Amino acid sequence: MRSAxxxxxxxxxxxxxxxxxxxxxxxxAEADARKLRHDPVILLTRAxxxxxxxxxxxxxFARIRGVPTGSLSxxxxxxxxxxAQSSLFIAIFFGISVIWERDLGILHKFLAxxxxxxxxxxxxxxxxxIRGIAQAFIVYVLALFLHVDVRPSILAVIGVxxxxxxxSAVFATFSLVMACLVRDRERLMGFGQVLTMPLFFASNAxxxxxxxxxxxxxxxxxxxxxxxxxxxxxxMIDGATSVFSxxxxxxxxxxxxxxxxxxxxxxxxxxx
Amino acid sequence: xxxxxxxxxxxxxxxxxxxxxxVDAVSFAVAPGSVxxxxxxxxxxxxxxxxxxxxxxxxxxxxxxxxxxDILREPVEVRRRIGYVPQALSADGLLTGRENLSVFAKLxxxxxxxxxxxIDDAFELMGLVDAAxxxxxxxxGGMVRRLEIAQSMLHSPPVLFLDEPTVGLDxxxxxxVWDHLRAVRQAFGTTILLTTHxxxxxxxxxxxxxxxxxGRIAAIGSPAELVTASGAPDLDGAFAHxxxxxxxxxxxxxxxxxxxxxxxxxx
Numbered sequence: 085m086r087s088a089x090x091x092x093x094x095x096x097x098x099x100x101x102x103x104x105x106x107x108x109x110x111x112x113a114e115a116d117a118r119k120l121r122h123d124p125v126i127l128l129t130r131a132x133x134x135x136x137x138x139x140x141x142x143x144x145f146a147r148i149r150g151v152p153t154g155s156l157s158x159x160x161x162x163x164x165x166x167x168a169q170s171s172l173f174i175a176i177f178f179g180i181s182v183i184w185e186r187d188l189g190i191l192h193k194f195l196a197x198x199x200x201x202x203x204x205x206x207x208x209x210x211x212x213x214i215r216g217i218a219q220a221f222i223v224y225v226l227a228l229f230l231h232v233d234v235r236p237s238i239l240a241v242i243g244v245x246x247x248x249x250x251x252s253a254v255f256a257t258f259s260l261v262m263a264c265l266v267r268d269r270e271r272l273m274g275f276g277q278v279l280t281m282p283l284f285f286a287s288n289a290x291x292x293x294x295x296x297x298x299x300x301x302x303x304x305x306x307x308x309x310x311x312x313x314x315x316x317x318x319x320m321i322d323g324a325t326s327v328f329s330x331x332x333x334x335x336x337x338x339x340x341x342x343x344x345x346x347x348x349x350x351x352x353x354x355x356x
Numbered sequence: 357x358x359x360x361x362x363x364x365x366x367x368x369x370x371x372x373x374x375x376x377x378x379v380d381a382v383s384f385a386v387a388p389g390s391v392x393x394x395x396x397x398x399x400x401x402x403x404x405x406x407x408x409x410x411x412x413x414x415x416x417x418x419x420x421x422x423x424x425x426d427i428l429r430e431p432v433e434v435r436r437r438i439g440y441v442p443q444a445l446s447a448d449g450l451l452t453g454r455e456n457l458s459v460f461a462k463l464x465x466x467x468x469x470x471x472x473x474x475i476d477d478a479f480e481l482m483g484l485v486d487a488a489x490x491x492x493x494x495x496x497g498g499m500v501r502r503l504e505i506a507q508s509m510l511h512s513p514p515v516l517f518l519d520e521p522t523v524g525l526d527x528x529x530x531x532x533v534w535d536h537l538r539a540v541r542q543a544f545g546t547t548i549l550l551t552t553h554x555x556x557x558x559x560x561x562x563x564x565x566x567x568x569x570x571g572r573i574a575a576i577g578s579p580a581e582l583v584t585a586s587g588a589p590d591l592d593g594a595f596a597h598x599x600x601x602x603x604x605x606x607x608x609x610x611x612x613x614x615x616x617x618x619x620x621x622x623x
């Protein structure tokens with residue numbers, strides 16, 4: 085029995101292993117998604133912040149016409165930025181859930197299971213992606229309500245959802261890395277709060293990079309949020325064109341995700 | 357694994373945290389199919405020992421093996437063969453009992469066709485059939501513990517680690533957990549290593565116990581042997597004899613906090 089299994093594996097290397105790995109990733113992500121289903125109120129409370137940015141900040145700045153946004157109206161320009169920002173604000177605190185699981189002992193059981201650490205981390209990243217998609221849904225509804233000029237295409241909507249999921253996964257994994265290093269809820273909240281605004285302001289969320297002073301342009305160039313927003317704007321808004329090209333946007337985020345997942349998987353056992 | 361080999365073995369296991377030596381040259385062996393208890397006051401090093409055996413924490417020195425696999429060189433093989441119930445109540449209250457088990461069925465790569473049956477069997481064995489699809493936050497403390505034991509047994513591990521399995525439970529719930537642990541052992545011949553600071557629990561469940569004190573093993577043997585050797589009237593007396601209980605108070609702030617948090621969740 086065992087040798088037959090070995091032969092099978094030799095003939096077709098590690099398909100069984102890959103399936104098991106994906107199922108482990110899925111298990112971690114699914115558990116989180118099911119929690120959302122048991123308590124969907126969490127999602128509604130998160131609609132408040134992007135609504136305020138779009139309704140108040142967006143409306144006022146659109147009237148001033150102070151930010152040159154080319155052929156796009158200011159509201160069209162900023163809507164994808166606010167989508168990215170609202171999912172960033174959720175993802176950056178994602179590590180808190182891991183510290184909570186540590187306090188409960190759930191994490192101990194995960195780490196005492198044979199699931200590879202990379203699978204546990206990718207599962208968390210995917211869970212953050214799912215939460216990001218829920219956020220994208222809310223911002224789309226707000227955008228339609230405010231007559232933002234969204235691309236009327238199912239493919240564009242799917243692209244936006246995937247891009248929000250990717251960005252959320254990047255920042256949630258970053259949050260996991262921080263959680264592994266600080267190992268404490270309050271400190272992680274502190275770091276999250278210190279980092280969100282610089283990430284947001286050093287990006288093209290609410291003004292184009294060309295308006296920034298040179299030093300800020302450099303920082304925004306290494307900020308993954310910039311690339312996420314560039315892709316989101318291109319996919320979401322009718323008439324928007326990419327500054328960097330969407331494949332590059334995706335590539336940069338994937339590189340960040342890969343590095344952060346590797347780092348988080350190495351640091352994960354430290355949380356215990 | 358050879359038939360006469362120990363199911364769990366440690367050889368001069370040491371763990372230091374900065375200057376503190378939490379576990380100091382601990383050696384013991386647990387026979388397959390037996391129930392072994394690590395006894396000791398808070399802070400004696402019981403949990404740290406279990407964390408090393410479950411591969412959550414690397415030893416500072418020494419080594420150990422579980423079912424013949426080295427905890428340092430073959431951690432994944434060890435993880436495949438153990439079930440682990442940590443001290444804190446570790447079921448996720450925001451999920452149902454079934455969802456809690458389903459996560460671990462996948463993490464342990466239990467074949468898809470067997471999952472449902474194994475999960476149902478586990479609920480059956482632990483007397484939780486009626487509560488299977490309720491959110492765990494509606495469970496009583498004793499039910500959460502049984503759910504955790506069900507979860508730790510899903511993949512039929514030959515060795516089960518339980519850290520303070522009945523801390524914070526009322527006497528009735530405690531007895532129910534004991535009965536279910538005996539049932540597990542009877543059904544699967546599982547080797548069980550548990551920590552406790554309840555003498556009654558050790559006397560009820562364990563064939564052999566090791567009394568730990570300040571990171572060292574102060575005495576090891578069957579409960580009856582320890583009582584005789586200490587000259588005390590019962591296991592409580594033997595425990596006091598070997599740990600000097602009452603003279604020193606162990607346990608860090610964090611230990612106390614964790615125990616209280618667990619107790620609060622059980623209330």
